[in-house]
Amino acid sequence: MKISKGKRLLLLGVLLVVIDQVIKVLVKTNMTIGQHFSVIPDWFQILFIENEGMAFGMAFGGVVGKLLLSLFRICLFGVLCWWITKLVRKGYDSDGNKILRKDGSRAVPAGVLIGLTLITAGAFGNIVDSLFYGLVFSASTPSAVASFGGHYAPFLFGKVVDMFYFPLFTWPSWVPLLGGHIFFEPVFNFADSCVTCGAIYLILFQWKFFSRE
Numbered sequence: 001m002k003i004s005k006g007k008r009l010l011l012l013g014v015l016l017v018v019i020d021q022v023i024k025v026l027v028k029t030n031m032t033i034g035q036h037f038s039v040i041p042d043w044f045q046i047l048f049i050e051n052e053g054m055a056f057g058m059a060f061g062g063v064v065g066k067l068l069l070s071l072f073r074i075c076l077f078g079v080l081c082w083w084i085t086k087l088v089r090k091g092y093d094s095d096g097n098k099i100l101r102k103d104g105s106r107a108v109p110a111g112v113l114i115g116l117t118l119i120t121a122g123a124f125g126n127i128v129d130s131l132f133y134g135l136v137f138s139a140s141t142p143s144a145v146a147s148f149g150g151h152y153a154p155f156l157f158g159k160v161v162d163m164f165y166f167p168l169f170t171w172p173s174w175v176p177l178l179g180g181h182i183f184f185e186p187v188f189n190f191a192d193s194c195v196t197c198g199a200i201y202l203i204l205f206q207w208k209f210f211s212r213e
Contacts, residue, residue, distance in 0.1 A: 006088045009113055013121040020125035020190040024161040028133075033142045036165070044166055049187050050140060050159035063157075070130045070156040077127060080120040087113060112206045118198030125191030126160050133158035162187045 003011075027048050036047035052066050087108040134157050138150025146152075153159070165187045171178040202210070 009117045013117050016121035016194055017125050021128060023190050027163045028137060028140060028146050028161050032145055033140050043168060046163050047165040047187050049162050051162060066157060073123060073127050077123050084116050109209060112209050115198045115202040115206060118194045122191040122194030129160040130156060130158045162189045164188050
């Protein structure tokens with residue numbers, strides 16, 4: 001049985017979210033805040049931290065900022081889902097056959113849909129943390145590992161779990177402004193990677209589509 005394009009994108013999105021959440025739950029229920037171990041010495045570490053919800057560990061405006069950020073991300077996720085659904089249907093008739101419309105529009109390239117799905121899945125992965133982690137986990141601290149059944153924050157105020165750290169090298173001291181700093185300091189998660197990779201792919205390889213649109 002042939003699986004429609006929309007269902008394939010949905011399966012991809014679900015798979016990415018599941019991978020993201022499995023990694024986060026394993027880290028949160030087995031590591032304390034600040035705990036780390038090397039995967040590749042001096043290059044790649046698993047370092048457990050939590051943030052208020054912005055990508056790559058950035059913070060935003062305290063409690064009010066956290067609430068606004070969570071609501072904004074939910075709205076953005078809804079818009080992305082609507083947009084992808086609209087693009088999937090573009091250039092097809094009611095029977096699923098490709099057509100060329102009078103305005104010259106054709107079926108949207110698969111790469112565009114995959115890139116947008118990566119961004120949407122990544123956004124949703126971090127939304128799950130903000131919405132539910134505070135309700136289902138106890139707090140992670142430098143001395144205690146979180147467990148299921150706790151309640152460390154209300155709905156919309158859960159913290160996002162980050163764990164990937166790549167301290168590739170330290171800038172030489174003679175480099176202006178950057179001297180002594182690690183080349184890439186942010187700690188991020190799988191969802192952040194999906195958003196970043198999806199955005200970079202669309203910018204580099206699908207810009208012609210968006211310029212036409």
